[in-house]
Amino acid sequence: MKNANFGAYIKARREQKGIPQRIVAHALNVDTSTLSKMELGERQITISMIKPLSESLDVNFKDLQIKYIAEKIMKDFSGQPFLNEALKKILNEEV
Amino acid sequence: MKNANFGAYIKARREQKGIPQRIVAHALNVDTSTLSKMELGERQITISMIKPLSESLDVNFKDLQIKYIAEKIMKDFSGQPFLNEALKKILNEEV
DNA sequence: AACTGCTTAGACAGTCTTGTCAAAAATAGT
């Protein structure tokens, strides 16, 4: 897992499809200024934005949510000695 | 994983050992008012506090970190349909 | 009752984060 930036990924996807910020910003109920900052990592993207993001960008919701969550966790906890054990604990208890 | 509260757990442990807030608060470089609020869930406990917490409370660091991280992740993402897949993704890539 | 130590509550200023606005900068289309 690279220290990838989710905002940059969103931006790349959006440009790939030729969709202007205007469209995506509207789906998120923010203005383009806010979306621009999200893409540049200057504003947080919240978990509740993943659905409208996936829809307005026409990308797979499942993949996007997985990517988002994984990156967020790595951002918060990468380098912690027992991160893996914590993840396993959740997986085991969440049966 | 119950919707357990980490602060409450810390508090229970501390009382179990008969350690006053004064001691733990000093280890964390905060005053007892702040620690009280942490125990009651009115202030955040950060990952960097886990080490001094484990030391001042004489509890196993590994267990405490695992518990802290697992609860934090559940707090942020429980209910998300693809949380498990995101955790597996991290575990697979972090070899 | 008074005293001691422990814990909690409320108020507070300081800091950080948020989304918006207006303007500037960059890009594309003609």
Add this chain to the structure above:
DNA sequence: ACTATTTTTGACAAGACTGTCTAAGCAGTT
């Protein structure tokens, strides 16, 4: 070059959050 559209920037007010201080509440002791 000009125009229209898109994107970024900086400033800003509003709100949330942090740790501290002070004082209150509580239990035990003398």
